[in-house]
Amino acid sequence: GAGxxxxxxxxxxxxxxxxxxxxxxxxxxxxxxxxxxxLGQGPxxxxxxxxxxxxxxxxxxxxxxxAERPEGSVSTLKIQRTxxxxxxxxxxxxxxxxGSSYNEQFFGPxxxxxxx
Amino acid sequence: xxxxxxxxxxxxxxxEAFLTINxxxxxxxxxxxxxxxxxxxxxxxxxxxxTKADDKGSNKGFEATYRKxxxxxxxxxxSVQVSDSxxxxxxxxxxxxVTFGTGTKLQVIP
Numbered sequence: 001g002a003g004x005x006x007x008x009x010x011x012x013x014x015x016x017x018x019x020x021x022x023x024x025x026x027x028x029x030x031x032x033x034x035x036x037x038x039l040g041q042g043p044x045x046x047x048x049x050x051x052x053x054x055x056x057x058x059x060x061x062x063x064x065x066x067a068e069r070p071e072g073s074v075s076t077l078k079i080q081r082t083x084x085x086x087x088x089x090x091x092x093x094x095x096x097x098x099g100s101s102y103n104e105q106f107f108g109p110x111x112x113x114x115x116x
Numbered sequence: 117x118x119x120x121x122x123x124x125x126x127x128x129x130x131x132e133a134f135l136t137i138n139x140x141x142x143x144x145x146x147x148x149x150x151x152x153x154x155x156x157x158x159x160x161x162x163x164x165x166x167t168k169a170d171d172k173g174s175n176k177g178f179e180a181t182y183r184k185x186x187x188x189x190x191x192x193x194x195s196v197q198v199s200d201s202x203x204x205x206x207x208x209x210x211x212x213x214v215t216f217g218t219g220t221k222l223q224v225i226p
Contacts, residue, residue: 033213042120042205042216043160056212091160093214104150105214107160 004108021077025094035091118143122206122217137191139206147208149189154203
């Protein structure tokens with residue numbers, strides 16, 4: 001595809017439900033990032049993959065958050081037992097492995113999660 | 117750790133006015149610096165970037181210069197348009213992850 005895609009675009013969950021958010025990076029991009037953007041704030045780093053390896057998960061706010069990228073392409077961010085404070089836009093980004101765009105992360109449109 | 121501080125908004129300007137949005141950063145090493153823009157209802161888009169000291173990034177009439185001595189990367193545009201209304205994020209990239217500021221909302225009125 002032309003860009004990073006995410007699904008669903010919107011998700012409403014009841015408190016305590018588990019959710020799964022999907023990210024399809026740009027083809028050929030080995031690096032993939034997840035960010036959380038609370039209302040009125042800038043995105044905050046959650047976790048980073050290089051291919052299938054999760055190299056940094058220091059931003060995950062609790063052990064209810066889990067991310068995977070088993071085949072080094074599509075990634076899923078899972079949130080277990082959702083809480084109201086998990087309500088945010090979850091952004092996925094991928095990065096070119098080389099070239100002039102190496103430093104740039106390309107962002108998807110995000111998934112807006114609302115926990116009731 | 118890394119951090120980015122940018123001026124709080126909202127900023128309201130008349131069309132053709134001069135724009136400055138201040139951004140300062142704290143980082144170890146030599147980060148790359150970015151401005152991202154988020155138009156209403158859309159995702160984050162890279163506006164411009166600079167990868168080393170004294171580099172000037174520019175795009176769509178916007179400019180920002182990487183000032184290592186003042187650890188700043190202020191965004192400027194000489195004449196704003198209504199279509200520039202958006203939220204602007206200053207950001208830095210250290211080793212891998214990107215650290216963002218809180219965003220500055222710009223509203224340009226005709």
